[in-house]
C-alpha cells in the first residue's frame with residue numbers, strides 16, 4: 401500500500417494511495433463540507449458541496465473531493481472564491497427544499513448564503529441518497545428508495561420490507577440532514593397500520 405504526497409490549501413499532506421481527496425483532507429484536519437458522504441458508502445456526488453479545485457500534471461479543474469482519487473504532487477484548493485460561490489448557490493437551492501434543516505442552516509450561515517434567494521418549494525428531501533444507499537449497501541435491505549423523477553423525485557419506504565425491517569433498525573434516521581426521512585417513515589407506518597394485510601414487526 402503506497403503513500404502519496406499532495407498539497408491541500410498549501411499544507412503538505414501524506415495520504416494512502418487508495419484515498420480520495422476528501423479522505424486525505426479529513427485525515428489532515430482540513431474541513432470540506434459534504435451532505436451526501438458516508439465512510440461506509442460508495443461516493444455518490446449528489447450534493448456537490450465538496451467541490452474543490454484540483455491541479456494535477458499541469459491541468460486545473462473543479463472536481464468533487466469525495467470521488468477524486470489522490471495523486472502524487474496533486475495540488476488541491478478547497479476554499480477559492482469560485483468554490484465558495486458554488487457552495488453558496490448549492491446551499492441556497494437546497495435550503496429552498498428543506499428550509500427547516502438545522503444542518504443546512506448551519507452551512508448557510510458559515511458560507512454567508514442568502515437563505516431567501518430562491519422561493520421555498522419545501523419537499524424536505526435534498527436527494528442526498530444517504531438513507532437509500534445505507535439501507536441497500538450496509539443493511540442489504542432496500543427498504544427505502546427513490547420514486548418518480550425530476551422535480552417530483554422523492555423517497556418512499558417499501559411497505560412490505562419496512563413492516564419487517566425498519567421498526568427495530570432506524571439506523572438511517574440519524575443520517576438524514578433534513579426531516580424528510582422521518583416524515584416518510586411515519587407516512588408508511590400509517591399506511592401499514594391502515595392495511596389489514598400488514599403487521600409491524602414490533603406488534604407481533
Ligand code: SF4
Nearest residue numbers: 525526528529531576
Ligand atoms: S430522506 Fe433524508 S437521507 Fe434520504 S435522501 Fe432525502 S435528505 Fe437524504
